[in-house]
Amino acid sequence: MTPAAVGVVIATRNRAPSLARTLRHLTRLPERPPVVVVDNASTDGTPDLLARDFPQVQVVRLPANRGALARTVGVRALDTPYVAFSDDDSWWAPDALSRAARLFDAHPRLGLVSAHTLVGPSADPDPLNDVLAVSPLGPATDLPGTQVLGFLACASVVRRSAYLDAGGFHPVLFFGGEETLLAYDLAARGWGVIHCADVVAHHHPAPSPRTGRPVTVLRNALLTAWLRRPLPYALARTRDLAGQARHDARARQALRGALARLPAALRARRPLPPPVERAARTLDTATRETTGAPGAPV
Secondary structure, eight states: OOTTSEEEEEEESSOHHHHHHHHHHHTTOTTOOOEEEEEESOOSSHHHHHHHHOTTSEEEEESSOOTTHHHHHHHHHOOOSEEEEEOTTEEEOTTHHHHHHHHHHHOTTEEEEEEEEEETTTTEEOHHHHHHHTOTTOBOTTSSSEEOSOOOGGGEEEEHHHHHHHTSSOTTTOSSSOHHHHHHHHHHTTOEEEEEEEEEEEEOOOSSOOTTHHHHHHHHHHHHHHHHSOHHHHHHHHHHHHHHHTTOHHHHHHHHHHHHHHHHHHHTOOOOOHHHHHHHHHHHHHHHHHHSSOOOOO
């Protein structure tokens, strides 16, 4: 692997101290990956910090907050064949990017690798690791891991050409649970999406979740249904959320947000091809059997 096989993209907004910690880890990696930080119109001095303390990092300053679309700006700014995503509170273990690059080199259909994520100073395994590892989609003969239709954006590596072929993260969603739609779109274009326990990322989120994130995740799960799933499925998920909204303020807010974005989602609607829809339904069934809740892809 050449030193420039994998680049790293970080989208950030108003998280200068956490971003600095992340960059200290990334700039010490043995792979020496090129790093692009896309700043979503921060007002906390982030650009000044980057210019002063990390002159080796490429910075793209956006005039407005573009949410997850900032990652696509970063992907386009790189010319490496593979791109790893970090958030401003996550980074990659030494040699993880080398391992990912070898997987992509050896498997031409591989589009995305979802990493094994360790959380916090104690490096506790993220519960999602086990969920992804036992995905009912199982392995594929031409892919090096378990097939999935979900991942953590901050612990994923993509083939740059596959990411751009699939269109990247979708503008209708902005931020919050945006990964499922990208996994759908990669699979719909024939790209493999897998979980690999040998590729390791570290995630150090703030002790409390960011304000509003549960609402946007609920909103975007419904919008994803309208963007890609059959109409009966999307209608059923809308009824489910409307039922929750009768007694749950977060669900009411999520439903209002989804309805406001629904015209844009309908204009961009592109139902999944039958094999991917069958895979999504398999995951829905597995999630219902495990949790009793409507399906969320893994």
